Amino acid sequence: MTTMLLLLLTTALVNNVVLSQFLGLCPFLGVSKQLKTAAGMGVAVMCVVTLSSAITSLLYNGVLLPLKLQYMNTIVFILVIAALVQLVEMALKRYSRPLYAALGVYLPLITTNCAVLGVALQNVQQENGFLTSVVNGFGTSLGFFVAIVVMAGLREKIANNDVPESFKGMPITLLTAGLMAIAFYGFKFL
Amino acid sequence: MFKQAWERLYNGLVKENPTFVLMLGMCPTLAVTTAAMNGLGMGLSTAAVLTMSNLMISALRNVIPQKVRMPAYIVIVATFVTVVQLLMQAYVPSLYDALGIYIPLIVVNCIILGRAEAYASKHPVWPSLFDGLGMGLGFTVALVCIGAVREFLGNGSVFGLTILPDTVDKIAIFTLAPGAFFVLACLTALQNKLKAPSATNTPKAKNRTCAGNCAACPSGCMGCAADAQAQKEGDDR
Numbered sequence: 001m002t003t004m005l006l007l008l009l010t011t012a013l014v015n016n017v018v019l020s021q022f023l024g025l026c027p028f029l030g031v032s033k034q035l036k037t038a039a040g041m042g043v044a045v046m047c048v049v050t051l052s053s054a055i056t057s058l059l060y061n062g063v064l065l066p067l068k069l070q071y072m073n074t075i076v077f078i079l080v081i082a083a084l085v086q087l088v089e090m091a092l093k094r095y096s097r098p099l100y101a102a103l104g105v106y107l108p109l110i111t112t113n114c115a116v117l118g119v120a121l122q123n124v125q126q127e128n129g130f131l132t133s134v135v136n137g138f139g140t141s142l143g144f145f146v147a148i149v150v151m152a153g154l155r156e157k158i159a160n161n162d163v164p165e166s167f168k169g170m171p172i173t174l175l176t177a178g179l180m181a182i183a184f185y186g187f188k189f190l
Numbered sequence: 191m192f193k194q195a196w197e198r199l200y201n202g203l204v205k206e207n208p209t210f211v212l213m214l215g216m217c218p219t220l221a222v223t224t225a226a227m228n229g230l231g232m233g234l235s236t237a238a239v240l241t242m243s244n245l246m247i248s249a250l251r252n253v254i255p256q257k258v259r260m261p262a263y264i265v266i267v268a269t270f271v272t273v274v275q276l277l278m279q280a281y282v283p284s285l286y287d288a289l290g291i292y293i294p295l296i297v298v299n300c301i302i303l304g305r306a307e308a309y310a311s312k313h314p315v316w317p318s319l320f321d322g323l324g325m326g327l328g329f330t331v332a333l334v335c336i337g338a339v340r341e342f343l344g345n346g347s348v349f350g351l352t353i354l355p356d357t358v359d360k361i362a363i364f365t366l367a368p369g370a371f372f373v374l375a376c377l378t379a380l381q382n383k384l385k386a387p388s389a390t391n392t393p394k395a396k397n398r399t400c401a402g403n404c405a406a407c408p409s410g411c412m413g414c415a416a417d418a419q420a421q422k423e424g425d426d427r
Binding site: 023024025026029075082165168173178 | 213216217218220221260261264265268269271272275276290291294295297298299300363366367368369370371372374375376378379380382383
């Protein structure tokens with residue numbers, strides 16, 4: 001139990017997926033203009049990453065490993081993730097319209113979010129078991145959620161500030177991300 | 191034929207440089223450029239995958255049905271990535287260890303699917319091959335430049351060769367994660383200042399082809415995400 005909690009803390013804060021591993025930068029920079037949309041994206045990523053790390057872990061340990069097909073993992077994982085995102089989207093559309101209305105736009109964007117594939121491959125590289133994989137997936141996506149929500153809050157404030165002309169838009173966003181990365185770097189010494 | 195090949199190479203290296211102008215594939219750009227050598231390795235492996243996948247997709251462009259083209263492209267790209275990964279593991283193990291998880295993640299690099307959709311699926315084999323080569327080399331040049339700057343500022347060396355003497359204090363943060371953001375921020379700010387063409391300061395094309403599918407989006411994830419957000423905001427109203 002303690003190891004699981006520690007893993008959760010490590011993946012969510014110390015090794016933050018966006019700010020120290022640079023995975024999932026596109027949505028982090030692209031969908032962080034408003035707090036509401038950022039939170040929606042964060043929740044959608046959390047659902048998909050946790051689910052996909054469970055399924056890819058089962059597939060790897062149950063099918064690929066016994067058949068000695070480990071080298072196929074990249075191909076299998078990316079297809080599974082793409083299919084999973086489609087399935088989640090269809091299921092949401094059928095069973096929960098309000099949730100679909102809130103998250104639907106973000107779901108197709110998640111297939112090419114490298115955080116999803118990154119977590120699945122990390123689980124394989126670290127030879128994580130099923131439970132560890134799921135906790136790792138959940139912690140990592142929790143880190144993504146925290147980062148994108150904090151970023152959106154900061155950007156909403158920055159929008160009212162007097163930013164130098166050439167730093168408007170992307171440059172000031174990147175600078176903010178850099179400062180956040182320094183702050184998160186502090187967690188390394190916990 | 192040579193003229194066309196040269197035109198594609200020039201397009202990829204300068205006119206539509208994937209990193210500096212199109213701002214695609216930001217994740218590897220920021221993650222592996224801690225040293226010039228890592229940038230070179232990542233750039234060349236991406237270029238190899240991009241060239242081969244462009245060639246294959248262009249050759250199969252009349253065979254792949256329109257509806258399932260995305261999964262087909264992804265499988266082709268993932269195959270070449272696996273080949274490159276195994277080759278690197280066998281022949282350059284130190285680079286393989288340094289790049290780690292970012293090698294298999296070439297699959298989800300926007301540049302590759304972007305070029306497949308925007309160019310290789312519509313043009314004959316030879317131009318597509320040189321398009322992939324040009325884009326790949328443009329990406330390599332950009333990664334090496336960013337890597338060299340970060341290595342010089344953070345470590346006082348370029349390509350592992352020490353340039354600054356030990357008596358000079360180095361700014362170690364440039365080889366760490368935050369440094370990547372700062373270098374790229376200064377670069378885009380400079381582009382804005384000099385009015386150099388870049389995805390961040392040119393008016394975006396009105397009719398994008400992405401329709402919510404990021405992989406199908408030639409203007410890449412960021413444009414697509416912005417689209418999605420605009421659409422969402424429209425829905426809210």
